[in-house]
Amino acid sequence: MFSLTVRDHMMVAHSFRGEVFGPAQRLHGATFIVDATFHRPELDDDNLVVDIGLATRALGAVLGDLNYRNLDDLPEFAGTNTSTEFLAKVVADRLAEQVAAGELGAGARGLTEITVTLRESHVAWASYGRKL
Amino acid sequence: MFSLTVRDHMMVAHSFRGEVFGPAQRLHGATFIVDATFHRPELDDDNLVVDIGLATRALGAVLGDLNYRNLDDLPEFAGTNTSTEFLAKVVADRLAEQVAAGELGAGARGLTEITVTLRESHVAWASYGRKL
Amino acid sequence: MFSLTVRDHMMVAHSFRGEVFGPAQRLHGATFIVDATFHRPELDDDNLVVDIGLATRALGAVLGDLNYRNLDDLPEFAGTNTSTEFLAKVVADRLAEQVAAGELGAGARGLTEITVTLRESHVAWASYGRKL
Amino acid sequence: MFSLTVRDHMMVAHSFRGEVFGPAQRLHGATFIVDATFHRPELDDDNLVVDIGLATRALGAVLGDLNYRNLDDLPEFAGTNTSTEFLAKVVADRLAEQVAAGELGAGARGLTEITVTLRESHVAWASYGRKL
Amino acid sequence: MFSLTVRDHMMVAHSFRGEVFGPAQRLHGATFIVDATFHRPELDDDNLVVDIGLATRALGAVLGDLNYRNLDDLPEFAGTNTSTEFLAKVVADRLAEQVAAGELGAGARGLTEITVTLRESHVAWASYGRKL
Amino acid sequence: MFSLTVRDHMMVAHSFRGEVFGPAQRLHGATFIVDATFHRPELDDDNLVVDIGLATRALGAVLGDLNYRNLDDLPEFAGTNTSTEFLAKVVADRLAEQVAAGELGAGARGLTEITVTLRESHVAWASYGRKL
Numbered sequence: 001m002f003s004l005t006v007r008d009h010m011m012v013a014h015s016f017r018g019e020v021f022g023p024a025q026r027l028h029g030a031t032f033i034v035d036a037t038f039h040r041p042e043l044d045d046d047n048l049v050v051d052i053g054l055a056t057r058a059l060g061a062v063l064g065d066l067n068y069r070n071l072d073d074l075p076e077f078a079g080t081n082t083s084t085e086f087l088a089k090v091v092a093d094r095l096a097e098q099v100a101a102g103e104l105g106a107g108a109r110g111l112t113e114i115t116v117t118l119r120e121s122h123v124a125w126a127s128y129g130r131k132l
Numbered sequence: 133m134f135s136l137t138v139r140d141h142m143m144v145a146h147s148f149r150g151e152v153f154g155p156a157q158r159l160h161g162a163t164f165i166v167d168a169t170f171h172r173p174e175l176d177d178d179n180l181v182v183d184i185g186l187a188t189r190a191l192g193a194v195l196g197d198l199n200y201r202n203l204d205d206l207p208e209f210a211g212t213n214t215s216t217e218f219l220a221k222v223v224a225d226r227l228a229e230q231v232a233a234g235e236l237g238a239g240a241r242g243l244t245e246i247t248v249t250l251r252e253s254h255v256a257w258a259s260y261g262r263k264l
Numbered sequence: 265m266f267s268l269t270v271r272d273h274m275m276v277a278h279s280f281r282g283e284v285f286g287p288a289q290r291l292h293g294a295t296f297i298v299d300a301t302f303h304r305p306e307l308d309d310d311n312l313v314v315d316i317g318l319a320t321r322a323l324g325a326v327l328g329d330l331n332y333r334n335l336d337d338l339p340e341f342a343g344t345n346t347s348t349e350f351l352a353k354v355v356a357d358r359l360a361e362q363v364a365a366g367e368l369g370a371g372a373r374g375l376t377e378i379t380v381t382l383r384e385s386h387v388a389w390a391s392y393g394r395k396l
Numbered sequence: 397m398f399s400l401t402v403r404d405h406m407m408v409a410h411s412f413r414g415e416v417f418g419p420a421q422r423l424h425g426a427t428f429i430v431d432a433t434f435h436r437p438e439l440d441d442d443n444l445v446v447d448i449g450l451a452t453r454a455l456g457a458v459l460g461d462l463n464y465r466n467l468d469d470l471p472e473f474a475g476t477n478t479s480t481e482f483l484a485k486v487v488a489d490r491l492a493e494q495v496a497a498g499e500l501g502a503g504a505r506g507l508t509e510i511t512v513t514l515r516e517s518h519v520a521w522a523s524y525g526r527k528l
Numbered sequence: 529m530f531s532l533t534v535r536d537h538m539m540v541a542h543s544f545r546g547e548v549f550g551p552a553q554r555l556h557g558a559t560f561i562v563d564a565t566f567h568r569p570e571l572d573d574d575n576l577v578v579d580i581g582l583a584t585r586a587l588g589a590v591l592g593d594l595n596y597r598n599l600d601d602l603p604e605f606a607g608t609n610t611s612t613e614f615l616a617k618v619v620a621d622r623l624a625e626q627v628a629a630g631e632l633g634a635g636a637r638g639l640t641e642i643t644v645t646l647r648e649s650h651v652a653w654a655s656y657g658r659k660l
Numbered sequence: 661m662f663s664l665t666v667r668d669h670m671m672v673a674h675s676f677r678g679e680v681f682g683p684a685q686r687l688h689g690a691t692f693i694v695d696a697t698f699h700r701p702e703l704d705d706d707n708l709v710v711d712i713g714l715a716t717r718a719l720g721a722v723l724g725d726l727n728y729r730n731l732d733d734l735p736e737f738a739g740t741n742t743s744t745e746f747l748a749k750v751v752a753d754r755l756a757e758q759v760a761a762g763e764l765g766a767g768a769r770g771l772t773e774i775t776v777t778l779r780e781s782h783v784a785w786a787s788y789g790r791k792l
Contacts, residue, residue: 548713
């Protein structure tokens with residue numbers, strides 16, 4: 001199995017609901033370093049997993065909708081705890097839509113899986129992986 | 133599949149038995165940067181893999197029993213080569229006991245797997261993964 | 265010249281005023297990985313720059329006042345752009361007060377300088393250094 | 397499952413064929429930070445995945461054939477796009493040959509899988525994993 | 529003293545002249561992770577060292593002239609060993625020209641120093657610092 | 661001012677004397693990731709700070725005398741707290757001797773300063789810098 005990963009980041013505000021979150025119930029923020037990994041069993045005709053330029057652009061587009069936002073204000077996340085692991089799924093699902101829409105090129109049809117990791121600090125990170 | 137990772141470290145002395153270890157047969161030491169990764173297929177009701185505070189505390193407790201020790205002196209490791217890969221299993225198994233004992237909270241019942249990685253330097257590390 | 269550095273982090277929300285900030289004028293957030301470096305020309309009687317436990321505790325105390333906060337709500341920062349470089353100075357100045365108050369131990373009297381670095385992402389960070 | 401990883405690097409020149417590569421069609425170069433990960437379900441009699449010294453030497457030997465080279469000049473890569481993902485497979489396959497030839501020691505017979513990751517920058521990397 | 533650093537990278541081919549370089553006399557390549565650090569004693573009116581967007585764009589422009597190139601082919605480097613330390617100076621000097629030309633904004637007039645670090649691998653890097 | 665840095669590591673056991681050290685008074689150990697930085701105002705005739713191969717070999721030789729050792733057993737450290745900051749000075753002073761002895765080549769005569777950083781974990785490190 002082959003994979004290719006590209007990295008970008010976003011800087012957001014949010015708050016959590018539930019006693020388990022302690023002080024993180026207050027409005028605070030995070031830089032998420034985001035690694036998007038694309039998997040496939042065989043390379044395409046150019047010897048690639050996916051065009052790295054298109055992958056980087058797609059990740060940038062997905063993060064651009066969240067970057068410099070207070071996630072508490074976004075209708076799509078109303079009443080939702082936007083935990084690191086939850087956001088990993090949001091990014092992975094949106095990248096999967098981009099793949100399906102052909103935004104990562106024709107060669108990307110061979111992709112079989114996406115994994116997204118969000119690093120919230122030097123001591124904590126979360127991932128979500130799914131089939132395509 | 134979702135995962136959450138927390139990082140901590142420990143600083144121990146030890147020595148190895150067997151010619152394969154060369155100079156590492158002498159008493160020496162290591163800083164192990166320890167990443168504990170918890171896996172589960174679905175998030176809990178708070179949108180979490182596991183409470184990050186409890187996970188950090190559990191990892192700290194497991195490492196606290198080994199930290200600032202000469203592993204050669206611990207009865208549980210008598211006659212055992214405490215290699216990086218072996219210690220990864222020790223940490224993973226002890227974390228699994230903590231999960232079973234409820235130390236990571238009720239939500240942690242949904243965890244299905246643990247992976248532990250010990251980094252012994254910038255050029256070498258080892259992992260052990262197991263089901264829960 | 266000797267130095268010792270300890271690392272911790274904080275997760276805050278804030279917004280900026282001024283066109284130069286573009287989309288960062290919106291409420292957003294950041295994880296700041298914070299490195300506090302203590303300098304001195306000679307080591308103390310224990311062969312230390314400073315007690316690493318006290319240094320870590322002091323840094324934790326300084327960051328604890330800011331962590332999980334919306335900096336826009338703190339009276340001390342009213343009308344102030346809490347840029348990464350500005351916050352580096354805030355942390356350095358507060359650590360300097362801790363040194364002066366004896367919170368880092370008697371040996372810390374030999375410290376001559378503090379440098380604080382805040383990493384806001386994997387591609388941007390800022391520092392502030394001052395004499396003690 | 398256990399794993400052990402060793403890291404080394406190589407510095408090569410190469411160029412790509414195909415419009416998808418844009419400016420990378422020109423002769424350019426890369427430092428590849430190479431992580432070779434060896435997997436097995438149980439440790440050997442010394443409590444090891446593989447002798448770390450032999451693993452490091454084997455990785456060094458594989459990279460030594462490519463290091464400080466213009467890959468466009470190597471007959472084995474004639475007409476081939478030596479993408480990061482392709483090179484990950486080259487390194488993994490050559491390490492697999494070394495394992496089969498006994499270069500990683502008798503204990504290495506228990507290895508079941510190899511994964512190789514090549515980091516081409518701080519924002520992009522590729523992996524290839526295979527059975528042994 | 530304050531500083532702000534932004535990171536980018538470039539991927540180049542080159543070769544060296546002189547026996548001291550051993551196998552690096554052959555045409556090979558490197559990824560240089562480039563950190564550009566801007567220094568000044570006081571912040572500007574926006575509480576900034578320099579506009580991070582303009583700094584990133586300026587660094588990108590400087591690296592864009594070298595990226596995906598064989599440095600041996602560039603007239604400006606004819607007969608020159610483009611060592612990591614030499615390239616650090618090239619980048620720093622070109623950034624200094626951008627500052628002087630106003631490309632980093634009016635506020636950048638307060639900058640007093642630039643340091644540029646090029647990381648050629650995980651085990652070697654070089655820096656050059658100069659006054660403005 | 662130019663600088664060049666090379667990285668290596670050592671794995672040692674040791675213990676400390678003095679209540680300030682708490683549990684670190686027990687025999688324990690550390691991996692020290694060691695960065696040796698060589699400074700000079702102008703490059704040599706090959707456009708180098710120092711031959712990177714010779715610098716790496718010199719650092720390896722200095723660390724080789726300490727690696728896989730219990731520092732408490734070395735006569736040269738009898739009754740001495742081998743703190744991270746103290747060891748940074750030991751490494752820097754021994755590298756300075758190597759420079760003076762011509763082990764880093766004739767070009768190394770232009771070196772004016774050495775800085776050595778020892779990273780004991782992902783959250784703590786120490787440095788020592790001296791003139792040559």
